[in-house]
Amino acid sequence: MAFANNTSTQNSKRLSQNVAFWIFRLLSFSVVAILVIILGFIIVRGISVISWEFLTQMPREGMTAGGIYPAIIGTLCLVVGSMLFAFPIGILSGIYINEYAKDSWFKRFVKMMTNNLAGIPSIVFGLFGMALFVNQFGFGDSILAGSLTLGLLALPVVIRTTEESLKAIDNSFRIGSLALGATKWQTTSRVVLPMAFPNIITGLILSIGRVSGETAPILFTVAAYFLPKLPNSIFDQVMALPYHLYVISTSGTNIEASRAMAYGTAFVLIMIVLLVNLLANWLRRYFSRKVKMN
Structure with missing residues (x-):
């Protein structure tokens, strides 16, 4: 039974x-x-819209003809600029929070503020960037102002990813390194960080994926409605694929041509994000192999 x-x-x-x-x-x-x-x-x-002319020519006839070359270059400039700002600061902040900051009310406060910052709507970042970088600092509507605003948007993701990646490294590696006479910084930079770096690349992937498709922050800080030329400096305005997609989807005079351009622009934006993600995944695998070999 x-x-x-x-x-x-x-x-x-x-x-x-x-x-x-x-x-x-x-x-x-x-x-x-x-x-x-x-x-x-x-x-x-x-895909039917994609052609060499579409990818390399300037827009014409109210953006219903020609190409999206300035928008592609503008998007790449903003992504690279925001990562140059967010990635170093985010990694250093994550290292400090996990490796150096003692468990106190200050550390808990910083982590809570980082989490809250990640949940703020992107349009709020746009308004803040306009008030601080465009008006207060006098950068105007420029690549610099847009990149800094997008960098602030991506910063919480990089910080949290770095912190979690470092936290996943077994503490025995730190203890062993310190027992051999290494300093705290040598242990962090030569032992812990290289082991965690493949996972930190994930933060870069997520950050690029987020900033490359944002429209609200660049609307207030950098994006131009119709600018058929390339930027000459970081203080110039640029066209960008997300804002270009919004404009031709809502303000086109030739509905059919605008709709075709919109789908083509969306396709290019997806392909750019995909290629960047593939590159980042390759870098993650490359560093993972180096860690295993060492």
Whole structure:
């Protein structure tokens, strides 16, 4: 009797486990299916617009003809500029929080503020960037003001990713390094940071993915409605793919041409993000192999 009850209980647990696994599989497949549908929709409608002229020419006729070359260059400038600001500061901040800051009210306060900063809507960052960088610092509507604003937007992601990556490194490596006579900084820079760097690259990927598609911050700080030329300095305005996509989707005079340009622009923006993510993933694998070899 007891044996039968145990068998029945095991079968019930096995059934519950299988049901849970199938639910997880269905949810995973649903997420993938939604992503494929979205990408397929953009690709099918946008790939017919893609041509060498579309990628290398200046826009014409109220952005219903010509290409999106200035918007591509402007987007790349903003992404690179924001990462040059956010990545060093974010990594150093994450190192300080995890490796140097003692467990106190100040550390908890900084972590809470970082989490809150990550949840602030992007349009608030845009208003702040306009007030501080455009008006107060006198940068005007420029690549510099837009990059700093987008850098602030990406900063919390980099900090949290760096902190979690460092936290995942087993403490025995730190103890062993210190026992061999290394200083705290030598332990952090030569032992802990190289091991955590492949995961820190994830923060860069997430940050690039976020800032490359933002419209509100650049609307207040850098984006130009129609500017068929390339920037000459960091104090120039630029066109950008997200804002360009918004403008031609809502303000076009030629509806059909504008809609085709919008899908083509969306396709290019997705491809840029995809290529950057592939590059970042390659860097992560490269550094992972170096860590394993060492």
